[in-house]
Amino acid sequence: MSLMEAVRAVLGKYADFSGRARRSEYWYWTLAVMLCYIPLYALLLVGIFADSTALAVVFGLVFFVFALGVLIPSIAVVVRRLHDTGKSGWFYFIGLIPFVGGLILLYFLVQDSTPDNQYGPNPKGATGYGGGYPQQGYGQTQYGGQPGYGQPQYGQQPPPPPQYGQQPGYGQQPPSQSPYGQ
Template structure:
């Protein structure tokens, strides 16, 4: 839970580096919270079938959009890549796979152009 809160504290910080642990724990808690809120929306009656989003899960998604982008950019920086690589999923099928591979790769050792190693 600490990693999740650390990402939220760095709400719109796109500079620096984020470790694999920081990124993946944020994503894990993000998925768990989203699933919980979607369940509440479904049983509470605020789930819209046409859009596939409920009130609480929609508000949560908007609230964590910027921190999610920021931690992904910092994670790309940790692998010594520009944050612009975040746009690669715009390429159908292959783009998402490439971004996933970048996210699971180990950090570059030592300092790089984006800062010192978060390890």
């Protein structure tokens, strides 16, 4: 997700506190808001230190309107981000605890997505634990089992016997009769 996609997504869900938001959506939104706040704040300081009351009031109003405009979507994206980590949106208020609350909230916001939960499907598209990665490695079997060794799984066809001139593969039983007819 790019910066512009994240801004469009957050503004498209302006006051939507349900669902989930990926880390990239939250952090790109935060970056975009900060990139707007910094020049607006600089203009406000210029108006204040220029001894121009009219200029300070105008820049102060622009800053205030922008701050009010991004307040609701900023809270909404934090709540959706908390939902993505499997936590209730009420955990947002943990940030009000002096000294450590903001650090705890930051820890919750940097965590990876959880699998499908009560707030909706994983926005990464995968359902395995570990942030969208499959539960077992590609081509690996679970808990050290060997493919084709022992009894076939229920409902599966047994592996074909080895053909002439072919050595039994890993995990296959040697044929009960010699393929040479002896």
